[in-house]
Structure formats: C-alpha cells, structure tokens
Amino acid sequence: MENKFDLIALLDHIDPAFLDYQEWLNVGMALKYEGYTASDWDTWSQKDGARYRSGECFKKWTTFDGNGITGATITQMAKDNGWQPRSLNEDSHELDWNDEISRDEDYKFIDKNWIEGKEIKEPINWNPVREITRYLETLYQLTENVGYVTETYELIDEKTGEKIYKPTSGAYDRTAGQLIEALNTCEGDIGSVLGDYKEEAGAWIRFNPLDGKGVKNENVSDFRYALVESDNMEIEKQNAVMRELELPIAIMVHSGKRSIHAIVRIDAPNYEEYRKRVDYLYNVCKKNGLNIDNQNRNPSRLSRLPGIVRNGKKQFIVDSNIGKADWDEWHEWIEDLNDDLPDIESLEDVFDNLPELSPPIIEGILRQGHKMLIAGPSKAGKSFSLIALSIAIAEGQKWLGWKCTQGKVLYVNLELDRPSALHRFKDVYHAMGIRPNNIANIDIWNLRGKVVPMDKLAPKLIRRAHKKGFSAVIIDPIYKVLTGDENSAEQMAHFTNQFDKVATELGVSVIYCHHHSKGGQGGKKSMDRSSGSGVFARDPDAIIDLVELELTEDLIKQQQESVTAQIYANAIKQVNFDYFDQHVGLDDEQSLPRMYDHAKRVLPPEVAAQAEVEIARAVQTIKIRSAWRVEGTLREYPKFEPVNIWFQYPVHKIDETGILKDIMLDDGNTGWKKNLSKKKSSKDIKKEQNEALESAFEACGIEEEITLEAIAEYLGVTDRTVRNRIKNHGGFRIANGLVERKQ
Known part of the structure; x- marks a missing residue:
C-alpha cells in the first residue's frame, strides 16, 4: 500500500453511526479491496455502539469478492466530513526548524x-x-x-x-x-x-x-x-x-x-x-x-x-x-x-548511585516485570514447558537448568478444556519429581471457549489479577488472542503493547509462546524464527527458542542399547553386588552384549523377567521421545550456550550424556533432497489435513458461529476443498452452511 493514503486514519473522519447499512458495507468492501483486514473494519465499526454486533464484520468479510468498491469510496466519505489531503490544506508549508512534527495518535492518553x-x-x-x-x-x-x-x-x-x-x-x-x-x-x-x-x-x-x-x-x-x-x-x-x-x-x-x-x-x-x-x-x-x-x-x-x-x-x-x-x-x-518522555539526566548525577535492577525471576534469563517469548514448532511441547515453568516458579525450582525465584503465577489457559489443563499440571508435577508443597502459588484462568482479542482481554486480566501478588503471568497460546495480521508490524506492535500494559499495571513478568514460521530454522538466528512480523523478535526482553534435532536410527539404537545395559547393571547390583564388583568392569557397563552375558549368569528367572519388562518400557520411551536444542536472545543477560534437551512426555529433560551436542540443525537448504527419500504417504497427508482442519475450527471458534467460508479463508482453500476434508475427517458435519463438531 505504498504511495496511498492510510485508510485507517481516514476512518477517523467517518462515524459509522451516521451511515446507512449499504454505506457501512461499502467501507468494508473498500478495506478488503485495498488489502486491509476484517479486524480493521471490525475495530472501526465498534464506534457505532447501538448497532455493532460482535462477529458480524468477519462473517460479511468472506462474502466480499470483487465488488468494484475501492479505497476511493472511503477517501470521498472522509472528504465529505471535512478531511483534506495535506496538499490541499491551507496550512501546508515547507517545514521550518521551529516546526513540530506530530502524530494524531499521540493525543490518546485515556482508554474509555x-x-x-x-x-x-x-x-x-x-x-x-x-x-x-x-x-x-x-x-x-x-x-x-x-x-x-x-x-x-x-x-x-x-x-x-x-x-x-x-x-x-x-x-x-x-x-x-x-x-x-x-x-x-x-x-x-x-x-x-x-x-x-x-x-x-x-x-x-x-x-x-x-x-x-x-x-x-x-x-x-x-x-x-x-x-x-x-x-x-x-x-x-x-x-x-x-x-x-x-x-x-x-x-x-x-x-x-x-x-x-x-x-x-x-x-x-x-x-x-x-x-x-x-x-x-x-x-x-x-x-x-x-x-x-x-x-x-x-x-x-x-x-x-x-x-x-x-x-x-x-x-x-x-x-x-x-x-x-x-x-x-x-x-x-x-x-x-x-510529552510523556522522561527528563534528560546527567550520568554524572547517577553514576555512583545507580538504581537497583529488577530482580531475576529466571536467573540469567528474565527479570521481574519483563517479557519473555517461548517459540517453537508444533509438537515441541511448548505448553508442557510453560506448565513446568509455572511449577518451577511456584516451588522455587529449576526450569531447563535455570533457577527460578519463588513466587505466584497466573497461567492463562486459552487452548485446553479445564479437566485436561488440571490433569496436565498434576502429570507434570509427578514427572518433574517435585512435591506440590506450594500449589497455592499457582492460579489458572481457563478461558477455552471464552476467548476475546488481547486488547479486550488485557483490561479484564488486569482487573482480576490486581492485588493478587503475581510474579508472572503466562499466556498460552497467543494465536488464540491475536488481533490483526501477524505479518503487519503496526498491528503486531499494537498487539504486543497489550503485554506491556499487563506487565506495567501488575508489575509482573509476562511470558507467552508463539509458533515458528515454515521451513528449516537452523540457518536463522533464534530471534528470527517466530512466524509473522519482526515485532516478535524485537519486543520481548528474552526469547527462548526450541528447534528439533533430527535423530538418526543409529543414535536411537545406541540410546536403547545404553539404557538396556544400565538396567541389567542395576539388576545385577541388587541381586549380587559382590559379583558385579569383581567381574563387571567399566568397559562391560558400556557394552550391551557383555552385560547381557553377565545377566544370564547371575539373574534369577523372575528378576530377569522383571528386567525385560523394564527394558521394553525404557526402549519404547526412547523410541517416542524427541530431541530439541534451546537457544536464546537476551536483552538483559549475556548469551547462553545452547541447551540440548529431550522431550519425554510430559516434560523436557536436559541431555546429561552430551550425545545431542554434535547434531547439526536443519538449515532448510537440503529439503528437496529429503523429500526425495522421505516422500509423504497418503496416510501422512490425511493426518496433516485433519490436523489443519482441527486448528482452523479452533481458530474460527472465537466467533459464535463457524461458517464454511470462514474455515476456507483460514486455510486458504476453496469451499469445496473444505467440504471434502470434513467428509474425510469424519468428526465434523455441515448444517445450513455452519460447521459443527459431531456429538
């Protein structure tokens, strides 16, 4: 939209309360034609408090298709209400040294x-x-x-x-x-x-x-x-x-x-x-x-x-x-x-009496009152990691190796139903091996099905959390409350400003998660991997980024053999420690064949059978776990060395063996070669399509009614394609143009 008027600014000269229905529609059509979003139209329409209906703009938006209404319509409406282009303004002149450059939005200082x-x-x-x-x-x-x-x-x-x-x-x-x-x-x-x-x-x-x-x-x-x-x-x-x-x-x-x-x-x-x-x-x-x-x-x-x-x-x-x-x-x-800027101060006046830094809430990573983004692809276990972080702060324990300062946490759950969220907390407590001595430090706000955009959620959150003494507010995930186009720097700056309001008003650290952009991430810096506008890279004080490590079959086999040998060793120690001490050397402990031979000599049948059950469970756990590398971009602290972790449902555990250290990240440059050797099966394709349909249904669920057109627009496909995917999925149905989940 270069070299064009900012239509959003022109809308300030058009009051929807004074428009008839067709004129209101024309504004929406013009905004869509010029590349704006349904959220822009919806925000402006809210000025007509008497006639505004939540969700109506988004429903109408999908019906606009080449109606010939352009931005010129909005320009003319603005002119009719007194707006003039700068070139026609009688006060226009070449800027002098004494002139002040100002922006209209600077004069907003209260929020109704x-x-x-x-x-x-x-x-x-x-x-x-x-x-x-x-x-x-x-x-x-x-x-x-x-x-x-x-x-x-x-x-x-x-x-x-x-x-x-x-x-x-x-x-x-x-x-x-x-x-x-x-x-x-x-x-x-x-x-x-x-x-x-x-x-x-x-x-x-x-x-x-x-x-x-x-x-x-x-x-x-x-x-x-x-x-x-x-x-x-x-x-x-x-x-x-x-x-x-x-x-x-x-x-x-x-x-x-x-x-x-x-x-x-x-x-x-x-x-x-x-x-x-x-x-x-x-x-x-x-x-x-x-x-x-x-x-x-x-x-x-x-x-x-x-x-x-x-x-x-x-x-x-x-x-x-x-x-x-x-x-x-x-x-x-x-x-x-x-002019809400602070006064200019002399360094000489404060050099020997510097103000205290905010105390850390995650040592070496994040200070109290600052913001942190956790980014990663799907299946990285980001929600489990945030739950683990909630527990670590509540109990004053470590999270991914970093010590957390004990305090109260508000976990804003936007995605899971209430029973699932509560069960996850208990599961993660057990998996972390931490006794729930301070569960009173964790509050959970379950908002699935009640989600509103972040600019409307922020004041509600602040009112409810006021005087509760929280140290941190964790919002999971942000796509549920995203307002505007995530690729628009202006709209995302407005979105992330809501986190500033929460942090400032409550004095808390705000922690939220976002997804990666598509493609290989290894060749990018950690701050550049998040999807959408670069605002997500610049806004947080700390970025913790998870990138998956590709495990080879040899490495997985090596891990399975190592854990099997260790189980045999533990069983032998329990049955006959003297034998273990005299006949099992350090080299033997690293060799599965040798440990197997020792086990056959020493272990009674019932102990051997019990060991085999334990081995089968451990081998399966290794088979299904995934490996990740944690990198970061920090504003307040020095850069840390990458941390390699395993995601072993439902928690992340640090790799103590060092086996993951030498795995190179996928930089995306050799993807075409991988596709030749790993061509997706029809089963995989169907699974991806079903998952995409589920995500679209959840994302569109912000509105009271989920239309076929809304899901098609979200997925970027035709209505016919959506119908086929719903038929193949089997869990949804279409009734009167609305998509519903089958009972």
Whole structure:
C-alpha cells in the first residue's frame, strides 16, 4: 500500500453511526479491496455502539469478492466530513526548524474501557426558570444577543417512517439581560418569555452570542464556545470521559435523551482560529473515545436548552465550570501529557548511585516485570514447558537448568478444556519429581471457549489479577488472542503493547509462546524464527527458542542399547553386588552384549523377567521421545550456550550424556533432497489435513458461529476443498452452511 493514503486514519473522519447499512458495507468492501483486514473494519465499526454486533464484520468479510468498491469510496466519505489531503490544506508549508512534527495518535492518553461511568442525577427540586437563568448567566454577558428556538416543523424519517421535529431559525433579537429579567418576573411561565414549545421536540439555544442580525456563522459576535457531544456511548461514560479529559467546560447539559452537551471554552479571536481550535479539540476527544458529530463544529450550532421537558425527560444542567479554567490552560496540559518522555539526566548525577535492577525471576534469563517469548514448532511441547515453568516458579525450582525465584503465577489457559489443563499440571508435577508443597502459588484462568482479542482481554486480566501478588503471568497460546495480521508490524506492535500494559499495571513478568514460521530454522538466528512480523523478535526482553534435532536410527539404537545395559547393571547390583564388583568392569557397563552375558549368569528367572519388562518400557520411551536444542536472545543477560534437551512426555529433560551436542540443525537448504527419500504417504497427508482442519475450527471458534467460508479463508482453500476434508475427517458435519463438531 505504498504511495496511498492510510485508510485507517481516514476512518477517523467517518462515524459509522451516521451511515446507512449499504454505506457501512461499502467501507468494508473498500478495506478488503485495498488489502486491509476484517479486524480493521471490525475495530472501526465498534464506534457505532447501538448497532455493532460482535462477529458480524468477519462473517460479511468472506462474502466480499470483487465488488468494484475501492479505497476511493472511503477517501470521498472522509472528504465529505471535512478531511483534506495535506496538499490541499491551507496550512501546508515547507517545514521550518521551529516546526513540530506530530502524530494524531499521540493525543490518546485515556482508554474509555478503563473509565467507570459517573452517575448523573436529575435535579430534585425542578425549577426551569433557575435552570435557564443559570445557563444564560454562565455563558453570556448581559448585553449580548442570544439565539434560541422553541418553534419546530415536522418531517417523516424515510428509514423508520417516524415523525421527527426540526428546529426553525428561532429568535435572536433579545439580550441575555432582557431574557433574565423577563424570566425572573414570569412566575414560572417560561413560555410567556421564550414561546411555547412542543414537549415531543424540546427546545434549543445557541451557545455563542450573536450580533442580532441572524443565526449563521457570520452572525456570531464572539467565538467563545464549542459543543462536544457523543451519543454512541453510555451517558455515564460520556460524563466520566469528559471529566477525565479535563475539558474546560463552561456548562454541561443533559439533552433529555442519550447524550450530554458540553459547552467548552474555546475563546478564539476569529473564525479561522476557532476552526483550528475546534479541530484540535475534536481530534483529542475522538482519540480518547468520544466520537463527535462533525456537524457540531459550527460556532452558530444549536444545543439543548436546560429547563425544558422533552418526551417526559428533563433537559437540565449537570454541572458548570469544571475541568481546566480556559482553553490555553487545557491546551498546555494536553501538550504536556503528550510529552510523556522522561527528563534528560546527567550520568554524572547517577553514576555512583545507580538504581537497583529488577530482580531475576529466571536467573540469567528474565527479570521481574519483563517479557519473555517461548517459540517453537508444533509438537515441541511448548505448553508442557510453560506448565513446568509455572511449577518451577511456584516451588522455587529449576526450569531447563535455570533457577527460578519463588513466587505466584497466573497461567492463562486459552487452548485446553479445564479437566485436561488440571490433569496436565498434576502429570507434570509427578514427572518433574517435585512435591506440590506450594500449589497455592499457582492460579489458572481457563478461558477455552471464552476467548476475546488481547486488547479486550488485557483490561479484564488486569482487573482480576490486581492485588493478587503475581510474579508472572503466562499466556498460552497467543494465536488464540491475536488481533490483526501477524505479518503487519503496526498491528503486531499494537498487539504486543497489550503485554506491556499487563506487565506495567501488575508489575509482573509476562511470558507467552508463539509458533515458528515454515521451513528449516537452523540457518536463522533464534530471534528470527517466530512466524509473522519482526515485532516478535524485537519486543520481548528474552526469547527462548526450541528447534528439533533430527535423530538418526543409529543414535536411537545406541540410546536403547545404553539404557538396556544400565538396567541389567542395576539388576545385577541388587541381586549380587559382590559379583558385579569383581567381574563387571567399566568397559562391560558400556557394552550391551557383555552385560547381557553377565545377566544370564547371575539373574534369577523372575528378576530377569522383571528386567525385560523394564527394558521394553525404557526402549519404547526412547523410541517416542524427541530431541530439541534451546537457544536464546537476551536483552538483559549475556548469551547462553545452547541447551540440548529431550522431550519425554510430559516434560523436557536436559541431555546429561552430551550425545545431542554434535547434531547439526536443519538449515532448510537440503529439503528437496529429503523429500526425495522421505516422500509423504497418503496416510501422512490425511493426518496433516485433519490436523489443519482441527486448528482452523479452533481458530474460527472465537466467533459464535463457524461458517464454511470462514474455515476456507483460514486455510486458504476453496469451499469445496473444505467440504471434502470434513467428509474425510469424519468428526465434523455441515448444517445450513455452519460447521459443527459431531456429538
């Protein structure tokens, strides 16, 4: 998408709440045509809180196919809402040394998902005169003309067929002083002062003073205020976010429906400066969750008049004179917040008094509060390794040879059902030979079937883990919560930033696992083996990478003979230690034929039979175990020597023999030769296809319904191919276009 506009940025100028259904679809089609993702469309669509339905974007996405809708559609929509290309912007100029280069996203400093709603209470003693008078006294000087509207005309909404009321131009020939005087003597009959209004419609007022000659922008006599309103968020949330933003609000009015009208101090000297300040204000609001109707930009805009009853609901003043005192103070505060960089410090000042480093949670590998990625291919036992790590931290034991600092662990299980996860923990405890003395240090959050994207999971996780005293949070696996395209650096940076939030808010180490890219990995550095964007290589403070070692038949046979000889030796020691001490030399212990001869001479039949059972079990274990090399990339510690391990279900064990040390990694360069000698059988192909179908079904299971089209898109094949694979698999069925697992 080089040399094209960033359509995601343009979407900030398009509010889905103001689009009809076809226009909303057109945005999705245009995004797909230009190479964006369904997640981009879904994230933008969430701004329409009233109509947004989780999963709908992903279902529709699969139906878009060459509809001729391009990015030009989004560009035109953005232009219609006030966006201009840089080349058309009247403020464009060649950069000077004193100019500042800034990005819109820098102004996001609160997350509406973390803001709790602030309750709004209606006035107990309803006094319309007092409401209107307070409004006039707050916003106007007594000699300034005020524009207000009580008369309306009727229209029929073409979409709903409902009757709607529109305001007329209204009155603008009286001053604030005249209106206040008349209201104070009307004995509560505000209609005698302002004119009667329809209760179905309510009444309006213009928040900027007028010249008494009209109600257009050119009739505004002082560009003092701007309207901030957002009706696609709960009204208590609107109240909380506006206060959190410290907007310099002169007065805040409940609209009598679903929004607050905040009259914000702008204090612009002229119309041009007013436009710039309102653009800035709206940009900050939108970046922080308040999606504002662009039509509210006009300085002559109408707002809701307090002291009025609208469809049985009061239009009333919520608060006044809150936030920063004026525009300049607020603007400076926002800019200061935007500069969240630490102060420059002199090394001389701290050289003899350096701050303490965070303590290690895995000695020589990872510090407290830092992030670690475990990467490896399928069948590497990554989940078992993470469970073993949870146990090692909980019990203060070693993990893959590294000592762990004892602490509490939260294991976030995204893949296994609850019984399987709990059984695995017990199995790994037994296989590690560790007594469960500190199992209270392990908490498990089982989320299979309840998974949400990481940007939504992070705040939920932080809320639940707050004040629990965890040392580490382990998330397994991340593909279940992946948001966006894993090959997009921008989207993956947003994704991994969620781990930073968890680490920072909880003060924990965040440990997660990811899969390798395809092909041989031996020729790559450990940091480059993870699939997707290079962000996965740059983001973690530590990367622990597992690469499988190819075992030859000779090596496997050698291991089997060695363990068989050892079992014979142990049996002989138990039966006749004197014989072993006198007749079995060191060379004999390394030779299976010699140990077999000694066993025949010494072992009674029942002991020999027992040894044979033990040998058969040990030989089978060696036959099915796999070998791995652990390498790493560390930010805080020196690089460690590769560690060779065996994965012997359900745990990894360090190779103490050194037999794996000389095995070379597969660099992928000779794959074509291997394929000639190891051509896949039809059985292997079917097995791979079944496993891929299982993975696709699980990955698409984030949505409530799993469609045939969604699985086809995930696998990159046609619908017909998916149907054939489902038929061959035997464990799934298709009903009304939905894929279900057979009972």
